[in-house]
Amino acid sequence: MLHKLTPYLLVAPLIIFITVFTYIPVITSVNLSLRHWDFLSPTMPFVGFENYRLLLNSRDFWNSLQVTAIFALISVPIRLALALAVASYLVRETLPSRLLRGALFLPSVTSTVSIAVVFSWVFATDYGMVNAALTSLGLGKVQWLQDPQLALWVLITVNTWKQLGYDIVIYIAGLQAVPQELYDAASVDGGRRFHVFRRVTVPLVMPTTYFLLVISVIEAFQVFTIVNIMTHGGPAGATDMLVNLLYRVGFTLFDIGRGSALAVLLFIFLIVLALIKSFVIGRRVHYEA
């Protein structure tokens, strides 16, 4: 009797936590997204799809979607290209390679808040690191974070700097799985270095590339900390990414209905991406014999 109950008792804590803090919240969000509520009123009247309608008609939402999409479209390809190039150099087990791997990987375990603060200094108009370098070259100061044309690029740079090491580590793992014979065969055939890279390395790490592509897009749609610390979504909404808008609507404007509607839309979008991811991983190609 007791033996039969054992597995249930063992999984119970995990299942209870998952239910209370993951599954019930999904249902709650859908429910709240159909209501009008401000955290305080005793009633939360049902308003149907009104919140969604308001959201889809608001300039803030479309701006935020556009900013997020630009962020993803620019940062993800840069990250993957850089990471693959660096990884195919660092895959060798030599001392400099190990040292560089460590240096590049460090930012991905460092707190995003600290990184955002450090880069607020790097790109500060007065006494910032970049502008100090520009001034010493005799060039003028640039208002990196106050210029709507530039602020998003700064965030893309910071995010790339932080995530690059992670991408590299994953690529190195992918590259190590490529059988050495394939490289040997390619070089026996007189393949030049770049040629081998393009014809052998790139196709063979394609599964890793798909994987990184999807998770980086998922990540890009959830960027919040660097925005919250460095720009607050400004100047003039230029960096107002989706989660920043969600935080603003929910926790500073206290419009729970609209905030929840936004969360549900984000959820649907990310679930679709996650399904693509598990589909891709389920079909990962293996080249080993």
Add this chain to the structure above:
Amino acid sequence: MKLENPIVTSLALFAGLIFLSPVLYSIWMSFETAQSYYTGQYEFTLDNYVRAVAEYNFARYLMNSIIVSGLVTLLGITVATMAAFAFARYQFRGGNLLFGATVATLMIPSHISLIPNYLTLAKAGLLDTYAGLILPAISNGFAAFFLRQYIKGIPKALDEAAYMDGATPLQVLWRVIVPIARPAIFSMGLYIFITEWNNYIWPLVAVGREDLYTLQIGLARLYRINPGEGLVDWPLVMAACTLSMLPVLLGFLLVERHLVRGITLGAVK
């Protein structure tokens, strides 16, 4: 590990230094006075750390971060290991369904839970408490999934021998499985600890009381209040920044291999 020629080694080192220069310089800067930073004459001081701790309460935030991340790791890894053991070793009605529900949490973005979790904890009177910071972070579907795969790889004969000797399931878990799975548990624990240490958005919404701030919230607040008084006191801000990075940086130097392993194991199976 092969040694390469010293020129390549120094070039690689140099590239790494350039890459890390913002962080390295910010640590260097944290040891000078604001005055010396703005005039450009370096002057060593520990004053920024003294001020961060004494005036801005960073000792308290450090302790809060250790308590919260420590408990999340301990409870999270315990809950995940127990469930992983059940999923790996028992055939039970509903087992596959529950395992599926566990794995499916990996796809659910945490931001959808933000408002509902805030409401749940408000209703339970747990906002502005350690429990409010800790509870939503305990369940970790990924850790449970990963440890299950690992435990499945441990020969079942070992459990059976222990059962023959009259061990209970919990004894088998604790005496047989946990010692063998220790490297995996350690890597996962590190991963959970670092993720929680760096967590920002949840403490931001769940905590309003200053004495419950974690380092990340304390640092964000210190940076934000600072510009009000004219120029930012960058050396002070960087001292606070260094304090909030320090434990992870030190840990990184000690257990880099485990960390990389934890992260690659997650992505590449």
